[in-house]
Amino acid sequence: MMPDLDEKTDLSFTRTLAVPRHLIWECWTKPEHIPHFFVPRPHKVTKVDIDLRVGGRFNTSFAVDGTVMDNHGVYLEVVEDEKLVFTDAYTEGWKPAPDPFMTAILLLADAPAGGTIYTAIARHRSPESRKAHEEMGFYDGWGTVATQLESYAKGLLP
Incomplete structure (x- = not known):
């Protein structure tokens, strides 16, 4: 189910990926x-630590133009093969982050002709942070x- 979107604070897009949703979920x-997919190339993910449960950690580190950036967050909702919600507003143990950026909502549904209807939503605390994220690209x-993600997941098909 698609959450209500607020055009002042939310960014979203939907695309059909030519891969079954269980593989998108696994990725x-x-x-x-x-x-293999989480940041646009040539940037790289250098570290990942996942504890897949509500309140569990979703921590990543990226190398962007020679700078390592750490992103620590938690899962807010986990519905297998359907919905994944995570935020950097908290870290594991529900410790508030000093300068949160957004909450991400990923929705997965079966596409009529196969594949996955993939919706990504970025929910922000303010219109200003939404605008900054849009301007960042x-x-x-x-x-x-x-x-x-689609390209990588296709390589996982039997």
Whole structure:
């Protein structure tokens, strides 16, 4: 089910990926897959630590233009093969983050002709942070990630 979107604070896009949703789910929930798609190339994921449960950690580190960036967060909702919600507003143990950026909502559904209807939503605390994320390249960045995810997941097909 699609959450109500607020055009002032939310960014979203939907795309059909030519891969079954159980594989898309696996890619998003198993640490060994995340480095293959999670940030637009040539940037790299250097570390992943996942504890897939509500309140569990979703921690990643990226190398972006020679700078390592750590992102620590928690899962807020986990519905197998359907919905994954995580945020950097908290770290494990429900410790508030000093400067949270967003909450991500990933929705997966079966596409009519096969594949997965993939919806990515970035929910922000303010219109200003939403605007900053859009100007940083939300659509291009998250679109690139979706393309990389699809390509990588196709390689996992039997």
